[in-house]
Amino acid sequence: MDRKQTALNSMDQNFNCAQSVFSAFAEDVGVDRQTALKTAACFGGGMRCGEVCGAVTGALMAIGVKFGSCTENDKAGKLLAYERSTEFIRRFREKEGSLLCRELLGVDPSKPEEMQKAMQNGLHITVCAKAVADAVEIAEEII
DSSP states (O other), X not given: OOHHHHXXXXXXXXXXXXXXXXXXXXXXXXXXXXXXXXXXXXXXHIIIIIOBOHHHHHHHHHHHHHHOOOSTTOHHHHHHHHHHHHHHHHHHHHHHSOSBHHHHHSSOTTSHHHHHHHHHTTHIIIIIHHHHHHHHHHHHHHO
């Protein structure tokens, strides 16, 4: 199964956007699926307050694990991770129009009544699934 379908299947299993994207790359970046799901658990709904889309944060986690620096004074590694993440952000913004969950959904996920409205209107199936698929596609090309 390809990564995009893996991520969409995770959404069907009620994992959030960040969990769905990051876990789709888990094996590729040397993280087990359970750790990826737990790591990204608090990033759905734009960190529960409508900020940066969970699909974006999940992809950035994968890019960071793949390219991020982990040794002192590793300026080259830091620069590489920053370049890859900047490229991802630019391309996602071009494709989706925004990085912010509340702008993508048109509701504020921090407000229960608005989130209920989003669920009733199937936005997690339309808007969120598209953001997840696009995030995976872009991240695949970068990673």
